[in-house]
Amino acid sequence: MQPTQDVLIPEVIQQIPLTYYLILSTALFVIGIIGVLTRRNAIIIFMSIELMLNSVNLLLIAFSSYRSDSAGQVFVFFIMAVAAAEVSVGLAIIVMIYRNTRSIDVGLLNKLKW
Template identity: 90%
Template sequence: MQPTQQVSIPELIQQVPLNYYLIVSTALFVIGIIGVLTRRNAIIIFMSIELMLNAVNLLLIAFSSYRSDSAGQVFVFFIMAVAAAEVAVGLAIIVMIYRNIRSIDVGLLNKLKW
């Protein structure tokens, strides 16, 4: 048992090499993209996009910690706030569509084309 050492969160974060964060968040981001690509349900697509945003957040926090620069974390708050606003509008749109066509399958929405 090692004595529990008081570690600051940035230090904790820095215990993992930066590249790992990069890889993980990129993986998360790509998973989000794949989700957008493969799903037809509007809500799940939307969730995948949120996943992409969170990948960005993770990355920003990692960079922020490594650089000891608070701007990155500020940005994360902005992203979260804006994402919330986006969710509000996005869900409203999805609801509106559901009211009209009784479905939220984006595959059905292809009246506008060519």
């Protein structure tokens, strides 16, 4: 995890150790997971997933800066683009369900036994 080429890393970033970013992203990610597993409102679950994705983005950017490698940041663009596509489909599904049931509580969805 030590930076490979020290020269290229901006000083501001270097002041904060990489581990901090790792811990922060992990914390965000875990919050997201907990949200998905415990919430019953489809929109909130959805938000939690977005949180997970964004924690990944943060982590990627941190790694990318410390390694002075642009690939990580390119990946972030991909994630953002794809996540946008996913959001549109996801929201459409939630709207479809709301139209049929007037609710977005996932607990009400029990037509299929688990």
